[in-house]
Amino acid sequence: MKRQLFFLGTLLLLIAAVSSCNKAKGPYYNATITATVQFNGTVLEYLESQKGIYDSMVIVIRRYPDLVQKLSSPGAMTLFAIPNTAFELAQKNFNRERAKQDSVPLYFKPAAYNLNRPDSGMYHYEALEDLITRYIFDSVYNYDELAKSTSGFPTHSLLGYQMNLMAVQQNAVGATKDGPKVIELSDMNNSIFRRYWKSALTSTIAAVQTSNALVHVLTQNHEFGFASFTQKLLDPTIDRGGWVPIAWHSQYLGTWGGTVFHALDNDYDTRWHTLTSNPPPLPIFFTVDMKSMTTIGGLTIKCRGDGGHDGSPVDFNIEFAPDGANLSDSSSWTRFRFFYPPDASTIMIPKRFNLDRKITARYFRFTVNQVFSGRLYTDRPYSNLDEIWMNY
Secondary structure: HHHHHHHHHHHHHHHHHHHHHEEEEEOOOOOOOOOOEEOOOOHHHHHHOOOOHHHHHHHHHHHHHHHHHHHHHOOOEEEOOOHHHHHHHHHHHHHHHHHHHOOOOOOOOHHHHOOOOOOOOOOOHHHHHHHHHHHOOOOOOOOHHOOOOOOOHHHHHHEEEEEEEEEEOOOOOOOOOOOOOEEEEOOEEEEEEEHHHHHEEEEEOOOEEEHHHHHHHEEEOOOOOOOOOOHHHHOEEOOOOOOEEEEOOOOOOOOEOOHHHHHHHOOOOOEOOOOOOOOOOOEEEEEEEEEEEEEEEEEEEEOOOOOOOOEEEEEEEEEOOOOOOOOOHHOOEEEEEEEEEEEOOOOOOOOOEEEEEEEEEEEEEEEEEEEEEEEEEEEEOOEEEEEEEEEO
8 A cells, every 4th residue: 555655646746747847839748857656566567556547458458368478477578558548539530430331339348248249349359469569569668778869769569560769859949959858659650761650759758667667658649559540440451560572473663663562561652563574474473471370361452543553453363371381382372363343443442352261371472364454354464563461
């Protein structure tokens, strides 16, 4: 009890110090606040002790036994604590889109549905785990360490997703160097270009030190999932970080990129493109190593979004092979074939194709059988593709 009262008193003093520095134009934090509050317990115990603040984060964490064990075990981690308001905002935006599709709402809290039913209103487990672990790191990062770099530290979160951590000193009213010191946590969106990143700020550089983690607190206006929650949960795609193209029929460098990698970079301005001069005959393929066995229920493709969309796949195969397979042996691959209606008004919109059964694989091969040209099918021997994703 004494420990809890001491901790609460210290936390209230920190909050009071922060609140006293609020300005009319927005949150302003005392740049001298560098104290670290000590909590005698694990990071999971700390989150659970903060009733009414991190309840939603705890609910999500508790869905994954391995994550519970990780956060309850000795270690040296960094965790960005996500307030309830971040989940409320994400849930509100998600269910607004669900309503447009005449679908029932989904919720984080389990009281509203039967956990034994897969259609009972639960968020997609794999996609949700991918998002929650983007706030957890297997090393300790404090402000002083991060301040050694002006561009931040690209680093992998708990499940290997690429994030960026950066120390930031914002401008104060009437000053350029005396503003609040905070930490910026950025979802790099599988891109090296900062314009595609989504970022969140901590409320201060004051942190909480637990027995196994340093805890930074995100601001109340953050949306859980870095504004990608709705898209990812409506149509869950598998993280492509670390995926490597290992074979291709043809590539052609140009202002649009041109390599297979450019179909995996989350940039709609680039694409995979085959040779246009003396091109190989159809069918045309490329193969990607996903680096680990992955359970897949479908795929989504984004065709060329400019020009006349010539070369966009309208008849294609997607094939899968397991870890250790002989990729040169056709019997190692499981094939699915899809047809894409050749309509110039819709062909550039991302389109999902569901497999007739889930399959677990390490490799996939995308093969174009016919391509779009005007409003007709053709065997015109070149192709292109803006993006390709695998879905849960």
